[in-house]
Amino acid sequence: MKQTHRSSLTLFRTLIYIFLFGLVIVTIIPIWLVLVNATRSTLEIQQGLSAMPSTHLFDNYGILEGRGLNLLRGFTNSLFVATFSTVLAVYFSLMTAYGIVVYNFRGKRFFTSFVILLVLIPLQLSIIGFYQFMSRIGLTDNYASLILPVIASAGAVFFGKQYFESVVVHDLIDAGRVDGAGEFGIFHRIMMPIAVPGAVTLGIFAFAAAWNNFFNAFILISSIEKYTLPMLVQLMRGDVYRTEYGAIYLGLAVTIVPIIIIYLIFSRYIVNGIAMGAVKE
Amino acid sequence: MGQHSENYAGLFQQEPNMTAANSHKTGFRFKKDYYGYLFIAPFIIAFLLFGLYPVYNTFRLSFTNTTLMGGSGSFVGLQNYQRLFDTPQFMKAVSNTWLLWILNFIPQIGIALLLSVWFTSVRLRIRAVGIWRTVYYLPNLLMPAAIAALFFSLFSFFGPVNQALVRSGLIAEPVQWLQNQTVARGLVIFIQWWMWFGATIILIMAGMTSISVSLYESAMIDGADEWKMFRWITIPLLKPILIYVFVTSLVGGMQMFDIPFLLTDGRGSPSGSILTNNMLMYLKFSSSQGHIGAASAVGVVVFIMTTVIALGIFYFLREKN
Numbered sequence: 001m002k003q004t005h006r007s008s009l010t011l012f013r014t015l016i017y018i019f020l021f022g023l024v025i026v027t028i029i030p031i032w033l034v035l036v037n038a039t040r041s042t043l044e045i046q047q048g049l050s051a052m053p054s055t056h057l058f059d060n061y062g063i064l065e066g067r068g069l070n071l072l073r074g075f076t077n078s079l080f081v082a083t084f085s086t087v088l089a090v091y092f093s094l095m096t097a098y099g100i101v102v103y104n105f106r107g108k109r110f111f112t113s114f115v116i117l118l119v120l121i122p123l124q125l126s127i128i129g130f131y132q133f134m135s136r137i138g139l140t141d142n143y144a145s146l147i148l149p150v151i152a153s154a155g156a157v158f159f160g161k162q163y164f165e166s167v168v169v170h171d172l173i174d175a176g177r178v179d180g181a182g183e184f185g186i187f188h189r190i191m192m193p194i195a196v197p198g199a200v201t202l203g204i205f206a207f208a209a210a211w212n213n214f215f216n217a218f219i220l221i222s223s224i225e226k227y228t229l230p231m232l233v234q235l236m237r238g239d240v241y242r243t244e245y246g247a248i249y250l251g252l253a254v255t256i257v258p259i260i261i262i263y264l265i266f267s268r269y270i271v272n273g274i275a276m277g278a279v280k281e
Numbered sequence: 282m283g284q285h286s287e288n289y290a291g292l293f294q295q296e297p298n299m300t301a302a303n304s305h306k307t308g309f310r311f312k313k314d315y316y317g318y319l320f321i322a323p324f325i326i327a328f329l330l331f332g333l334y335p336v337y338n339t340f341r342l343s344f345t346n347t348t349l350m351g352g353s354g355s356f357v358g359l360q361n362y363q364r365l366f367d368t369p370q371f372m373k374a375v376s377n378t379w380l381l382w383i384l385n386f387i388p389q390i391g392i393a394l395l396l397s398v399w400f401t402s403v404r405l406r407i408r409a410v411g412i413w414r415t416v417y418y419l420p421n422l423l424m425p426a427a428i429a430a431l432f433f434s435l436f437s438f439f440g441p442v443n444q445a446l447v448r449s450g451l452i453a454e455p456v457q458w459l460q461n462q463t464v465a466r467g468l469v470i471f472i473q474w475w476m477w478f479g480a481t482i483i484l485i486m487a488g489m490t491s492i493s494v495s496l497y498e499s500a501m502i503d504g505a506d507e508w509k510m511f512r513w514i515t516i517p518l519l520k521p522i523l524i525y526v527f528v529t530s531l532v533g534g535m536q537m538f539d540i541p542f543l544l545t546d547g548r549g550s551p552s553g554s555i556l557t558n559n560m561l562m563y564l565k566f567s568s569s570q571g572h573i574g575a576a577s578a579v580g581v582v583v584f585i586m587t588t589v590i591a592l593g594i595f596y597f598l599r600e601k602n
Contacts, residue, residue: 009404016399016407023392024416027475031419034431037441046444092323099320103313111321120528120591123332124536124559125584128566128577129339130331132347151327183316212424214539215559219566230426234543237430245441248434255427263422267415274418274480275487 034256037249045245056246063247064236071254073225074232078211078255081146081228085210089150090203094195097160098187101168112161118154124215131219141222150210156202162276163198164191201273204266208259229255336584342577349571361578371579373553374561375586381466381541381557382534385473390526393481398511400482401489414486417479425476429543432468433459459545462554469541469555473534481526488522489515524598528591535587538563558583 037045040054064071099105100112130149131140139145168191176186192199214230221227227235236251263270343361347354365371396417400410407413420428435442436458443455458464492515500510516523538559541549548564549556558579565576 013405013407016405020396020407020413024413027416027420027479030428030431030475031423033435033441034427045441046439048448049441049445092327096321096324099317103315103317103320105314105317108317117592118328118332120532120588120595122532122536122584122587122591123336125562125580125587126332126335126339128562128573128580129337129342130335131566132342132573133335133338149327149331152324152332157324177313183313183319187320208422212422212426214424214426214543219563230424230539233424233426233430237433237543243439245434248430252427252431255424259422259424260419263419267418270422271411271415271418271483274483 031256031260034249034252037246038253040246040249042244042246045249057250060244060246060250063244064251067244067247069232069235069251070225071232071251074227074229075254077226078229081143081217082207082210084143084147085150086203086206088147089153089156089206089210090199092151093153093156093202094160094164094192094199095187096157097164098168098191100157100161101164102170102173115154115157115161119158127216127219134220140220141226143221143226145220146210146213146216150206153206156206159202159205159273159276160195160198163195163202167194167198169194197269200266201269201276204262204270205273207262211255211259339577339580339584342574343581345574346572347574349566349573354574357574361575362582364575365578365582370553370556371561371582374549374556374558374579375583377549377553377555378535378537378557381469381473381537381555382531384466385470385477386527386530386534389474389478389481389530390485390523392478393485393526396482397485397489398515400486414479414483417482419479420476421480423476425472425539426543428472428476429540432472433544436464436468460551462551465545465551465555468544469537472540472544473537477530481530484522484526485519488519492518520598524595528595531594532587532591535583 032051033049036050036053038060039057040050041056041059044050044054044056061071096115100108100115130145134140134142134145172190172194173186176190181189212230213228214234217228217231218234221231232251233255236248344356344358345354346357346360396413399405400407400413434440437443438455438457442458443452446452447455459468496514496518497510500514505513536559537557541555541557542560542563545551545555547560549560562576562579562583565572565579
């Protein structure tokens with residue numbers, strides 16, 4: 001009796017592992033196709049699927065360049081926007097969160113619930129009003145219109161609040177005050193170093209969000225030399241490249257490889273960070 | 282690194298007890314409390330400029346006939362809204378968006394619940410849970426535009442899928458996959474699911490591991506089976522997390538753009554079957570005259586619809602808990 005129970009459990013577990021492995025395949029295949037096909041010629045790609053890379057990486061880059069798609073410039077533009085967005089989002093979100101956690105000012109509870117409320121508001125739907133506003137003050141076709149709004153990232157502030165509630169030690173703050181440090185000095189020199197792990201997690205999400213942002217760049221940026229990678233991806237769907245599959249996959253690979261590398265290095269921070277950012281109360 | 286990640290996991294569970302930091306108050310600290318305003322000031326300024334004012338501006342523009350070329354237009358009352366509700370295109374975009382969201386959300390939450398139960402089961406003792414989760418989460422960080430372009434190329438007429446199917450003799454001649462409504466919708470739904478199921482697993486597992494083991498132990502003593510424990514312990518205690526997942530997914534889903542836009546011609550082909558709210562807004566914005574008044578009206582209607590439902594669900598369901 002007990003024997004059969006145990007063997008049915010073994011069978012069930014085997015089936016679960018097969019299922020889990022199947023899901024891994026489904027997850028990996030599209031990514032793998034991009035990476036492998038970036039190294040294959042269009043002819044090879046059309047001859048069928050392959051799991052193994054080939055030798056045409058540089059040929060594909062030449063094809064993209066030959067048709068006027070400056071992948072390197074797109075990459076640099078994306079890197080610029082994403083880096084600045086990350087620095088601003090992390091710095092100001094942690095600053096706001098610190099203000100909420102450490103000081104007891106009037107309206108603090110209201111402000112905190114308001115930040116949580118903002119997470120649930122579809123602000124992207126005000127893009128037209130945003131565009132017209134930027135146009136009036138001359139910031140369309142300017143990276144400032146992509147970067148500056150991240151200063152008010154509600155989700156990041158909420159994450160920072162959760163994080164500071166676990167790491168802020170009031171004795172350290174008091175000690176800093178006794179030593180004559182100013183409030184901002186305490187934040188910069190005592191609390192920021194302690195908050196580095198949280199800042200890293202926050203930074204990765206901020207970077208990925210800015211790096212992947214297509215919609216805002218698509219609406220706000222018009223000159224081709226300022227195009228970021230997602231906008232080049234959109235160009236690659238055009239007729240000029242329609243049948244240059246190898247080149248298209250190379251373009252796609254360039255957009256996803258940096259994120260994959262960051263993920264391989266920091267996956268622990270990320271997986272644990274997601275749960276922490278969730279509103280629980 | 283390991284130690285910090287354990288801190289995160291623990292934090293999630295301990296959160297209700299975290300008020301100690303806030304209530305800690307001494308006379309010395311009290312004098313400095315106005316600094317709180319200085320610390321939150323940059324956020325408030327940026328929010329007023331880049332968050333609140335654009336919302337107001339969008340509402341304002343939706344009552345005018347402003348175009349991109351013609352500068353500021355004149356007040357036309359509800360005309361933009363009237364036109365919007367008169368065109369079948371708008372209702373189609375709204376119903377498409379709901380359909381594409383619901384059909385990806387159901388399998389997403391289903392798979393996530395199933396895997397979370399397996400991953401946290403003491404009886405099954407599934408190995409390498411961390412590795413499975415890490416792999417499943419990866420698509421969530423990738424660029425949606427790139428994923429849509431990938432599927433566009435895979436399923437195009439001369440693309441690899443047709444090549445492979447024809448060569449292996451499964452189909453006689455290439456198929457125009459992306460001109461088939463069911464295929465186009467199915468691909469949008471699949472890509473959305475593919476990008477989000479891993480994130481949902483992580484959230485739901487975090488909720489499940491924070492449920493006290495003693496609850497299950499006493500239920501087992503009372504003779505409850507696994508389904509009963511899932512139904513009467515796990516699900517009720519998971520409710521806050523489920524609501525959070527539901528509402529944030531809904532808010533994101535109502536703004537779906539990149540994937541349906543880049544999968545076909547950007548106008549929701551075939552025959553408007555994957556035209557979403559945001560795509561319609563963009564179409565009005567990018568039309569030859571650039572009707573930003575009309576585009577704003579789309580934004581306003583969807584904004585109100587989404588906000589009312591999201592906040593409604595969030596507060597209505599939370600109150601009862």
